[in-house]
Amino acid sequence: MTGLRYVYAVCRPYGTPLQAQLTGVGGDPPRLLPHHGLVAVVSHVPEADFSEEPLRAHLEDLDWLTTVARAHQGVIDALTTVTTPLPLRLGTVFRDDSGVRTMMEEREESFLRTLDRLEGRVEWGVKVYVESERTPETSAAPAPKPASGRDYLRQRRMQTKSQDDLWQRAETFATRLHETLSGVAEDSRLHAPQNPTLSGASGRNVLNAAYLVPRVKSEEFVEKVDRTKDDVPGIRVELTGPWAAYSFAGEAATGKEGP
Protein backbone atom coordinates (compact mmCIF):
# COMPACT_ATOMS: atom_id res chain seq x y z
CA MET A 1 0.00 0.00 0.00
CA THR A 2 1.31 3.43 -0.83
CA GLY A 3 0.79 6.58 1.14
CA LEU A 4 1.21 7.39 4.80
CA ARG A 5 -1.10 6.65 7.70
CA TYR A 6 -2.77 9.57 9.42
CA VAL A 7 -4.10 8.48 12.82
CA TYR A 8 -7.10 10.28 14.30
CA ALA A 9 -7.85 8.31 17.38
CA VAL A 10 -7.53 5.09 19.27
CA CYS A 11 -10.58 3.41 20.75
CA ARG A 12 -11.97 0.05 21.78
CA PRO A 13 -13.64 -1.98 19.04
CA TYR A 14 -17.19 -0.74 18.51
CA GLY A 15 -20.23 -2.18 16.78
CA THR A 16 -22.01 0.71 15.11
CA PRO A 17 -20.45 1.62 11.74
CA LEU A 18 -19.48 5.22 11.01
CA GLN A 19 -21.55 7.18 8.51
CA ALA A 20 -20.78 5.76 5.08
CA GLN A 21 -20.24 9.15 3.46
CA LEU A 22 -17.76 10.34 6.09
CA THR A 23 -14.50 11.54 4.60
CA GLY A 24 -11.41 12.32 6.58
CA VAL A 25 -8.18 14.16 6.01
CA GLY A 26 -7.25 14.36 2.33
CA GLY A 27 -10.73 13.10 1.38
CA ASP A 28 -9.88 9.55 2.39
CA PRO A 29 -12.55 7.73 4.41
CA PRO A 30 -11.43 6.75 7.91
CA ARG A 31 -10.47 3.07 8.17
CA LEU A 32 -10.20 0.83 11.18
CA LEU A 33 -6.91 -0.78 12.06
CA PRO A 34 -7.44 -3.28 14.88
CA HIS A 35 -4.66 -4.48 17.13
CA HIS A 36 -5.36 -6.65 20.17
CA GLY A 37 -8.13 -4.99 22.15
CA LEU A 38 -7.73 -1.63 20.42
CA VAL A 39 -8.66 -0.03 17.13
CA ALA A 40 -6.76 2.83 15.48
CA VAL A 41 -8.82 5.00 13.15
CA VAL A 42 -6.63 5.99 10.20
CA SER A 43 -6.72 7.57 6.76
CA HIS A 44 -4.34 6.94 3.89
CA VAL A 45 -2.73 10.24 3.03
CA PRO A 46 -0.27 11.15 0.25
CA GLU A 47 3.42 11.52 1.02
CA ALA A 48 3.42 14.63 -1.13
CA ASP A 49 1.42 16.39 1.57
CA PHE A 50 2.20 14.57 4.78
CA SER A 51 5.85 13.70 4.84
CA GLU A 52 7.95 15.95 6.99
CA GLU A 53 8.87 18.84 4.73
CA PRO A 54 5.52 19.34 2.95
CA LEU A 55 3.65 18.91 6.22
CA ARG A 56 5.76 21.55 7.89
CA ALA A 57 5.13 23.92 4.99
CA HIS A 58 1.39 23.20 4.96
CA LEU A 59 1.10 23.92 8.66
CA GLU A 60 2.10 27.50 7.94
CA ASP A 61 -0.93 27.83 5.68
CA LEU A 62 -4.02 28.70 7.69
CA ASP A 63 -6.43 27.59 4.95
CA TRP A 64 -4.81 24.18 4.65
CA LEU A 65 -4.64 23.83 8.40
CA THR A 66 -8.31 24.77 8.74
CA THR A 67 -9.40 22.15 6.23
CA VAL A 68 -7.36 19.41 7.87
CA ALA A 69 -8.43 20.47 11.37
CA ARG A 70 -12.11 20.33 10.39
CA ALA A 71 -11.67 16.94 8.72
CA HIS A 72 -9.84 15.64 11.79
CA GLN A 73 -12.52 16.96 14.12
CA GLY A 74 -15.25 15.59 11.78
CA VAL A 75 -13.93 12.06 12.20
CA ILE A 76 -13.49 12.44 15.96
CA ASP A 77 -17.01 13.83 16.15
CA ALA A 78 -18.45 10.88 14.23
CA LEU A 79 -16.56 8.49 16.51
CA THR A 80 -17.95 10.25 19.56
CA THR A 81 -21.49 9.37 18.53
CA VAL A 82 -20.70 5.64 18.46
CA THR A 83 -17.95 5.16 21.03
CA THR A 84 -15.51 6.93 23.36
CA PRO A 85 -12.49 7.81 21.24
CA LEU A 86 -9.07 8.84 22.49
CA PRO A 87 -8.30 11.73 20.14
CA LEU A 88 -4.71 12.14 18.99
CA ARG A 89 -3.15 15.45 18.15
CA LEU A 90 -3.44 16.71 14.58
CA GLY A 91 -0.65 15.49 12.34
CA THR A 92 0.12 12.12 13.92
CA VAL A 93 1.47 10.30 10.87
CA PHE A 94 3.10 6.90 10.37
CA ARG A 95 4.79 5.31 7.36
CA ASP A 96 2.55 2.25 7.22
CA ASP A 97 0.06 0.08 9.09
CA SER A 98 2.78 -1.80 10.88
CA GLY A 99 4.16 1.46 12.29
CA VAL A 100 0.71 2.21 13.71
CA ARG A 101 0.47 -1.30 15.18
CA THR A 102 3.88 -1.01 16.81
CA MET A 103 2.80 2.25 18.41
CA MET A 104 -0.43 0.65 19.69
CA GLU A 105 1.52 -2.29 21.04
CA GLU A 106 3.91 -0.02 22.93
CA ARG A 107 1.24 2.14 24.44
CA GLU A 108 -1.48 -0.44 24.85
CA GLU A 109 -1.57 -0.30 28.61
CA SER A 110 -1.78 3.46 28.88
CA PHE A 111 -4.40 3.64 26.10
CA LEU A 112 -6.60 1.13 27.89
CA ARG A 113 -6.19 2.95 31.17
CA THR A 114 -7.15 6.30 29.66
CA LEU A 115 -10.05 4.78 27.72
CA ASP A 116 -11.38 3.30 30.96
CA ARG A 117 -11.11 6.68 32.63
CA LEU A 118 -13.00 8.44 29.83
CA GLU A 119 -15.55 5.75 28.99
CA GLY A 120 -19.05 7.21 28.69
CA ARG A 121 -17.84 10.78 29.17
CA VAL A 122 -17.81 13.79 26.90
CA GLU A 123 -16.29 17.24 27.03
CA TRP A 124 -18.27 20.47 27.12
CA GLY A 125 -16.66 23.81 26.41
CA VAL A 126 -17.82 26.91 28.26
CA LYS A 127 -16.57 30.38 27.47
CA VAL A 128 -17.36 33.67 29.11
CA TYR A 129 -17.01 36.92 27.18
CA VAL A 130 -17.01 40.50 28.33
CA GLU A 131 -18.43 42.98 25.88
CA SER A 132 -15.50 45.21 26.62
CA GLU A 133 -15.33 47.60 23.74
CA ARG A 134 -18.53 49.39 24.67
CA THR A 135 -18.71 52.94 23.52
CA PRO A 136 -19.64 55.56 26.12
CA GLU A 137 -22.91 56.11 24.21
CA THR A 138 -24.23 52.69 25.14
CA SER A 139 -23.05 52.64 28.74
CA ALA A 140 -23.97 56.15 29.80
CA ALA A 141 -24.96 59.53 28.47
CA PRO A 142 -22.90 60.63 25.50
CA ALA A 143 -19.65 62.04 26.74
CA PRO A 144 -19.37 65.73 26.01
CA LYS A 145 -16.41 66.80 23.94
CA PRO A 146 -13.59 67.39 26.37
CA ALA A 147 -13.20 71.09 26.91
CA SER A 148 -9.64 70.88 28.11
CA GLY A 149 -6.77 68.50 28.60
CA ARG A 150 -7.83 68.01 32.21
CA ASP A 151 -11.37 67.19 31.08
CA TYR A 152 -10.05 64.68 28.63
CA LEU A 153 -7.97 62.98 31.28
CA ARG A 154 -10.91 62.88 33.67
CA GLN A 155 -13.08 61.23 31.01
CA ARG A 156 -10.37 58.71 30.26
CA ARG A 157 -10.14 57.88 33.95
CA MET A 158 -13.90 57.38 34.25
CA GLN A 159 -13.96 55.11 31.21
CA THR A 160 -11.13 53.06 32.63
CA LYS A 161 -12.93 52.83 35.95
CA SER A 162 -16.19 51.56 34.46
CA GLN A 163 -14.15 49.07 32.42
CA ASP A 164 -12.44 47.88 35.61
CA ASP A 165 -15.83 47.44 37.28
CA LEU A 166 -17.04 45.32 34.40
CA TRP A 167 -13.90 43.20 34.59
CA GLN A 168 -14.41 42.77 38.30
CA ARG A 169 -18.02 41.63 37.73
CA ALA A 170 -16.90 39.32 34.93
CA GLU A 171 -14.30 37.68 37.10
CA THR A 172 -16.76 37.14 39.94
CA PHE A 173 -19.28 35.77 37.48
CA ALA A 174 -16.77 33.45 35.81
CA THR A 175 -15.48 32.16 39.13
CA ARG A 176 -18.98 31.38 40.37
CA LEU A 177 -19.97 29.75 37.08
CA HIS A 178 -16.85 27.60 37.12
CA GLU A 179 -17.63 26.46 40.67
CA THR A 180 -21.22 25.60 39.78
CA LEU A 181 -20.26 23.64 36.69
CA SER A 182 -17.40 21.85 38.44
CA GLY A 183 -20.06 20.51 40.79
CA VAL A 184 -21.72 18.62 37.94
CA ALA A 185 -18.53 17.75 36.04
CA GLU A 186 -16.05 15.06 37.00
CA ASP A 187 -13.07 17.11 36.01
CA SER A 188 -12.28 20.46 34.46
CA ARG A 189 -9.52 22.32 32.67
CA LEU A 190 -9.01 26.03 32.34
CA HIS A 191 -7.61 26.94 28.95
CA ALA A 192 -6.00 30.17 27.84
CA PRO A 193 -8.51 32.72 26.59
CA GLN A 194 -9.06 32.67 22.85
CA ASN A 195 -7.77 34.99 20.20
CA PRO A 196 -10.77 36.94 18.85
CA THR A 197 -9.32 37.34 15.38
CA LEU A 198 -9.37 33.58 15.12
CA SER A 199 -12.61 32.85 16.92
CA GLY A 200 -14.49 35.69 15.28
CA ALA A 201 -16.32 36.15 18.57
CA SER A 202 -17.13 39.60 19.81
CA GLY A 203 -16.03 40.77 23.22
CA ARG A 204 -13.09 39.54 25.24
CA ASN A 205 -12.80 35.95 26.25
CA VAL A 206 -12.18 35.82 30.00
CA LEU A 207 -13.02 32.22 30.81
CA ASN A 208 -12.30 29.32 28.49
CA ALA A 209 -12.98 26.10 30.32
CA ALA A 210 -13.53 22.45 29.46
CA TYR A 211 -15.58 20.07 31.59
CA LEU A 212 -15.54 16.30 31.59
CA VAL A 213 -19.14 15.21 32.02
CA PRO A 214 -20.72 11.72 31.97
CA ARG A 215 -23.15 11.44 29.07
CA VAL A 216 -25.98 10.73 31.46
CA LYS A 217 -25.33 14.00 33.28
CA SER A 218 -24.91 16.09 30.15
CA GLU A 219 -28.49 17.28 30.08
CA GLU A 220 -28.20 18.55 33.62
CA PHE A 221 -24.92 20.25 32.78
CA VAL A 222 -26.35 22.00 29.74
CA GLU A 223 -29.34 23.20 31.74
CA LYS A 224 -27.04 24.67 34.37
CA VAL A 225 -25.19 26.63 31.72
CA ASP A 226 -28.42 27.76 30.10
CA ARG A 227 -29.72 29.06 33.39
CA THR A 228 -26.76 31.41 33.83
CA LYS A 229 -27.17 33.02 30.45
CA ASP A 230 -28.23 36.66 30.38
CA ASP A 231 -27.66 36.91 34.12
CA VAL A 232 -25.29 39.82 34.00
CA PRO A 233 -25.42 42.59 31.43
CA GLY A 234 -22.25 42.95 29.39
CA ILE A 235 -21.28 39.31 29.98
CA ARG A 236 -21.97 36.50 27.55
CA VAL A 237 -21.74 32.73 28.04
CA GLU A 238 -21.08 30.31 25.18
CA LEU A 239 -21.43 26.56 25.28
CA THR A 240 -19.88 24.13 22.76
CA GLY A 241 -20.03 20.37 22.62
CA PRO A 242 -20.37 17.56 23.18
CA TRP A 243 -16.74 17.08 22.17
CA ALA A 244 -14.60 13.99 22.50
CA ALA A 245 -12.64 14.37 25.71
CA TYR A 246 -9.75 16.18 24.02
CA SER A 247 -8.78 18.18 27.09
CA PHE A 248 -8.71 15.13 29.33
CA ALA A 249 -7.01 12.62 27.06
CA GLY A 250 -3.47 13.49 28.09
CA GLU A 251 -1.54 11.04 30.20
CA ALA A 252 -0.35 13.67 32.63
CA ALA A 253 -3.80 14.23 34.06
CA THR A 254 -3.24 16.87 36.67
CA GLY A 255 -5.68 19.22 38.33
CA LYS A 256 -8.03 16.44 39.32
CA GLU A 257 -9.73 17.88 42.33
CA GLY A 258 -11.96 16.24 44.86
CA PRO A 259 -12.75 12.55 45.10
Place this chain on the structure above:
Amino acid sequence: MTTPSRLPEPYGQGGGANLADILERVLDKGVVIAGDIRINLLDIELLTIKLRLVVASVDKAKEMGIDWWESDPALSSRARRDELARENAELRERLARLEELGLESRHAQEEGP
Protein backbone atom coordinates in the same frame (compact mmCIF):
# COMPACT_ATOMS: atom_id res chain seq x y z
CA MET B 1 -28.93 11.13 11.51
CA THR B 2 -30.05 9.15 14.51
CA THR B 3 -27.41 8.42 17.06
CA PRO B 4 -27.47 6.03 19.94
CA SER B 5 -26.53 8.80 22.32
CA ARG B 6 -29.02 10.50 24.54
CA LEU B 7 -27.07 13.69 24.44
CA PRO B 8 -28.73 17.03 24.05
CA GLU B 9 -28.40 18.62 20.63
CA PRO B 10 -24.85 19.74 19.98
CA TYR B 11 -24.26 23.38 20.76
CA GLY B 12 -22.44 25.14 18.01
CA GLN B 13 -20.35 22.13 17.15
CA GLY B 14 -19.64 20.70 13.73
CA GLY B 15 -20.03 23.61 11.37
CA GLY B 16 -20.83 26.02 14.18
CA ALA B 17 -17.92 25.70 16.58
CA ASN B 18 -15.57 28.53 15.89
CA LEU B 19 -12.22 27.86 14.30
CA ALA B 20 -10.39 28.66 17.52
CA ASP B 21 -12.45 26.02 19.37
CA ILE B 22 -11.47 23.37 16.85
CA LEU B 23 -7.81 24.35 16.47
CA GLU B 24 -7.34 24.64 20.20
CA ARG B 25 -8.47 21.05 20.59
CA VAL B 26 -6.91 19.32 17.61
CA LEU B 27 -3.57 21.15 17.96
CA ASP B 28 -3.21 21.72 21.63
CA LYS B 29 -5.15 18.95 23.31
CA GLY B 30 -5.47 15.25 22.68
CA VAL B 31 -2.84 12.58 23.02
CA VAL B 32 0.65 13.44 21.83
CA ILE B 33 2.37 10.58 20.05
CA ALA B 34 5.59 10.83 18.12
CA GLY B 35 4.73 9.35 14.75
CA ASP B 36 7.18 8.41 12.02
CA ILE B 37 6.78 11.89 10.63
CA ARG B 38 8.32 14.15 13.24
CA ILE B 39 6.84 17.59 13.39
CA ASN B 40 7.28 19.84 16.36
CA LEU B 41 4.21 22.06 16.38
CA LEU B 42 6.15 24.58 18.43
CA ASP B 43 8.42 25.11 15.44
CA ILE B 44 5.51 26.18 13.30
CA GLU B 45 5.55 29.93 13.09
CA LEU B 46 1.87 30.25 12.24
CA LEU B 47 0.95 28.29 15.32
CA THR B 48 3.17 30.18 17.68
CA ILE B 49 2.44 33.61 16.31
CA LYS B 50 -1.14 33.48 15.21
CA LEU B 51 -2.87 30.64 16.95
CA ARG B 52 -1.33 30.72 20.36
CA LEU B 53 -2.05 34.37 20.85
CA VAL B 54 -4.28 34.86 23.79
CA VAL B 55 -5.74 38.21 24.28
CA ALA B 56 -7.57 38.52 27.54
CA SER B 57 -5.96 38.08 30.88
CA VAL B 58 -7.83 37.15 33.98
CA ASP B 59 -6.55 36.03 37.33
CA LYS B 60 -8.04 32.57 36.73
CA ALA B 61 -5.70 31.99 33.85
CA LYS B 62 -2.83 33.34 35.89
CA GLU B 63 -3.55 30.85 38.62
CA MET B 64 -2.68 28.20 36.10
CA GLY B 65 0.55 29.95 35.36
CA ILE B 66 -0.63 31.28 32.04
CA ASP B 67 0.76 34.75 32.29
CA TRP B 68 3.37 35.10 29.63
CA TRP B 69 1.28 37.63 27.74
CA GLU B 70 1.07 39.89 30.78
CA SER B 71 3.81 42.25 29.78
CA ASP B 72 2.80 42.51 26.13
CA PRO B 73 0.42 45.44 25.59
CA ALA B 74 -0.94 43.88 22.41
CA LEU B 75 -2.10 40.89 24.42
CA SER B 76 -2.81 42.05 27.89
CA SER B 77 -5.39 44.35 29.33
CA ARG B 78 -3.25 44.82 32.41
CA ALA B 79 -0.26 45.77 30.36
CA ARG B 80 -2.60 48.01 28.40
CA ARG B 81 -3.78 49.58 31.64
CA ASP B 82 -0.20 50.07 32.73
CA GLU B 83 0.51 51.64 29.43
CA LEU B 84 -2.55 53.81 29.81
CA ALA B 85 -1.30 54.94 33.21
CA ARG B 86 2.09 55.77 31.71
CA GLU B 87 0.40 57.59 28.87
CA ASN B 88 -1.76 59.50 31.35
CA ALA B 89 1.22 60.56 33.40
CA GLU B 90 3.05 61.63 30.29
CA LEU B 91 0.05 63.61 29.03
CA ARG B 92 -0.39 65.28 32.39
CA GLU B 93 3.22 66.29 32.38
CA ARG B 94 3.00 67.66 28.87
CA LEU B 95 -0.19 69.49 29.74
CA ALA B 96 1.39 71.06 32.78
CA ARG B 97 4.36 72.14 30.68
CA LEU B 98 2.05 73.64 28.06
CA GLU B 99 -0.03 75.49 30.64
CA GLU B 100 3.15 76.83 32.18
CA LEU B 101 4.37 77.95 28.80
CA GLY B 102 0.96 79.50 28.06
CA LEU B 103 1.04 81.38 31.35
CA GLU B 104 4.57 82.54 30.77
CA SER B 105 3.82 83.84 27.32
CA ARG B 106 0.62 85.54 28.50
CA HIS B 107 2.56 87.12 31.33
CA ALA B 108 5.18 88.10 28.88
CA GLN B 109 2.50 89.71 26.64
CA GLU B 110 0.76 91.45 29.56
CA GLU B 111 3.96 92.69 31.04
CA GLY B 112 5.40 93.30 27.63
CA PRO B 113 7.29 96.38 26.61
